[in-house]
Amino acid sequence: MSEDLIGYAKLTQQALHGVVREAIKIALSGLPGDHHFYISFRTRARGVHIAKYLIDKYPDEMTIVIQHQYEGLEVRGEWFAITLHFGGIPQRIVVPFAAITRFYDPSVRFALPFDVQDDSMNTSDAQDDLDKTSGNEAGENQPKTGAVVSMDAFRRKK
Numbered sequence: 001m002s003e004d005l006i007g008y009a010k011l012t013q014q015a016l017h018g019v020v021r022e023a024i025k026i027a028l029s030g031l032p033g034d035h036h037f038y039i040s041f042r043t044r045a046r047g048v049h050i051a052k053y054l055i056d057k058y059p060d061e062m063t064i065v066i067q068h069q070y071e072g073l074e075v076r077g078e079w080f081a082i083t084l085h086f087g088g089i090p091q092r093i094v095v096p097f098a099a100i101t102r103f104y105d106p107s108v109r110f111a112l113p114f115d116v117q118d119d120s121m122n123t124s125d126a127q128d129d130l131d132k133t134s135g136n137e138a139g140e141n142q143p144k145t146g147a148v149v150s151m152d153a154f155r156r157k158k
Helices: 008-029 052-058 125-132
Strands: 038-043 061-067 071-075 079-086 089-096 099-105 110-113
Touching: 008 038, 008 061, 008 099, 038 079, 052 099
Parallel strands: none
Antiparallel strands: 038 061, 038 099, 071 079, 079 089, 099 110
């Protein structure tokens, strides 16, 4: 078999990221019906901006839910940003589409798995970037407790 010089795997991933981007854009004006999204992403991937305590709690991967309670949703070509509440405290999260590992809308049982390159940055770099953009001091706004979302229906079968 010949070598893939076109890069079909990368093109496919980019096209699927486009599906996620367009679905999230719909959430800018509120999600219709029962639609809601579970979005899993690598917390240490390049370009991800989350608070240090969230990286500490979710060192590899984190799943967020976009449903009823979110603010400041912003969608750009390569990333989206959203403010979610963790333990009642708002936190701004920036996620490049390339960092997403899974997208799932349980209302219609639509799921997309992604291949994520190991393009990590260290925790201190991520925190420095977050501090620059949000003005947070280390440990500021850290909640005492957090909600746990069961991912059993969302996990890939082995």
